[in-house]
Amino acid sequence: MLRNVFLALIALVIAVGGGTLSAWYAVNRFDGFGALSIGQWTGHPDAGTSLSDPYAKARAAREGAFPLGSAEGLAFYAYSDDQGKTLDRRCTYKIEGNSPNSRFWTLYAADRALTALEPGADRLPAIHSRQVFRQEDGRFIVNVSPKAQPGNWLATAGSGRMVLVMTLYDTPVGSNSGLVDMKFPAIRRTSCDG
Structure with a gap:
């Protein structure tokens, strides 16, 4: 009798503990289903739609996020550079290439909770497609750094990990057309100071 009670308690602890840990992992660490990865950038085209998975809905509710619908735009997140190293606020990065397919885009640095970094006085916290300087072929370079940089400069401050957030507005990127x-x-x- 005591053995059966003990086994039932062990099963209950495993069930409750395992369920709690799996829910925590799904809401805090899991990228979700239907993620679209392009290079270092990852977006969730179904976020804000009825097709969004329950974990994405729980994560948005916990973070107080208000994801854009599929017709409005799509946010992409970069957590690492082209070598797979985690982005660090003390380092300097070059974001280089062509504009993604969209009518308008914004770029800003955030902490791991996706709260925009406050770069300090007299520094712009974000950059957008209508203010970026471009080369003759249409490509652009954005320098992300805590120190002032020539050209397009996205200022960061502090220390620790960061996330780059590029939001595309009026974009076909999330569509399934394949075109x-x-x-x-x-x-x-x-370079890196830390």
Whole structure:
């Protein structure tokens, strides 16, 4: 009798503990189903739609996020550079390439909770497609750094990991047509103070 009670308690602890840990992992660490990865950038085309998976809905509710619908736009996140190293606020990066297929895009740096970094006084916290300087062939280079840089400069501050967030507005990238040439700018680390 005591053995059966003990086994039932062990099963209950495993069930409750395993369920809690799997739910925590799904909401905090799991990228979700239907992720679209292009180079270092990852987006979730179904976020904000009825096709969104339950984990994505739970993550959005926990973070207080208000994802754009499929007709409005799509956010892409970069957590690492082209060498697979985690993005660090103390390092300098070059984001180089052509504009993704969209009518308008914005780019900003955020912490791991996706809260925009405050770069400090007299520094722009974001850059967008209508203010970026371009080369003759249409390509652009954005320098992401805590130190002032020539040309397009996205300022960062502090220390620790960061995420680059590029939001595309009025874009066909998330569609399933397969007709969209999906190229995103590469992220290359050029130096690091930490």
